[in-house]
Amino acid sequence: QKEVEQNSGPLSVPEGAIASLNCTYSDRGSQSFFWYRQYSGKSPELIMSIYSNGDKEDGRFTAQLNKASQYVSLLIRDSQPSDSATYLCAVNTGRRALTFGSGTRLQVQP
Amino acid sequence: NAGVTQTPKFQVLKTGQSMTLQCAQDMNHNSMYWYRQDPGMGLRLIYYSASEGTTDKGEVPNGYNVSRLNKREFSLRLESAAPSQTSVYFCASYLTANTEAFFGQGTRLTVV
Numbered sequence: 001q002k003e004v005e006q007n008s009g010p011l012s013v014p015e016g017a018i019a020s021l022n023c024t025y026s027d028r029g030s031q032s033f034f035w036y037r038q039y040s041g042k043s044p045e046l047i048m049s050i051y052s053n054g055d056k057e058d059g060r061f062t063a064q065l066n067k068a069s070q071y072v073s074l075l076i077r078d079s080q081p082s083d084s085a086t087y088l089c090a091v092n093t094g095r096r097a098l099t100f101g102s103g104t105r106l107q108v109q110p
Numbered sequence: 111n112a113g114v115t116q117t118p119k120f121q122v123l124k125t126g127q128s129m130t131l132q133c134a135q136d137m138n139h140n141s142m143y144w145y146r147q148d149p150g151m152g153l154r155l156i157y158y159s160a161s162e163g164t165t166d167k168g169e170v171p172n173g174y175n176v177s178r179l180n181k182r183e184f185s186l187r188l189e190s191a192a193p194s195q196t197s198v199y200f201c202a203s204y205l206t207a208n209t210e211a212f213f214g215q216g217t218r219l220t221v222v
Binding site: 004008031032034042043044045046049088090092096097098099100101102103 | 141143145150151152153154155158160166168200204208209210211212213214215216
């Protein structure tokens with residue numbers, strides 16, 4: 001079992017819809033959780049961080065964390081074509097470094 | 111504020127050649143990391159340095175060496191490049207192990 005798992009996609013949503021991206025992790029000791037966006041040929045950039053159970057909202061983005069289910073998600077409201085990218089889930093147990101999922105490719109159709 | 115700077119951005123090597131990838135950060139971060147990214151594989155940790163003067167192996171260290179030159183700089187060396195090392199390499203820095211990573215712009219390396 002991979003430490004951090006994501007559906008590779010592509011996830012295709014129409015413009016203006018809600019995109020829902022999901023991630024599961026295996027280490028119950030994980031303490032911090034991050035979502036990165038990566039455009040093709042570019043480096044990952046941080047979108048959201050979340051450290052405690054529940055929801056965290058920042059503009060059109062909402063991160064959701066459920067430690068009991070070892071599940072973290074990212075919702076993108078009012079999706080735009082510019083949101084088309086690969087979204088990487090990253091988890092940190094505090095021991096070493098972030099462990100990344102393989103990413104979900106999102107396509108927002110105009 | 112430059113953040114994390116990597117050089118070079120692109121490199122083509124012949125099998126058996128050596129090279130060093132350079133990384134520098136100006137955020138006064140303690141921890142620095144080298145990842146490689148291959149299609150469908152996500153980011154895999156090669157080596158990391160939790161603090162100045164320390165280095166440790168990550169998930170895929172074979173064929174690589176690192177040097178934490180000072181708090182700002184962390185270099186990755188390929189002593190004898192192999193085609194399997196064709197990848198995009200990212201350097202990242204963290205304030206501490208539990209915080210987010212900031213990435214350099216990446217080095218696209220091709221070994222022929």
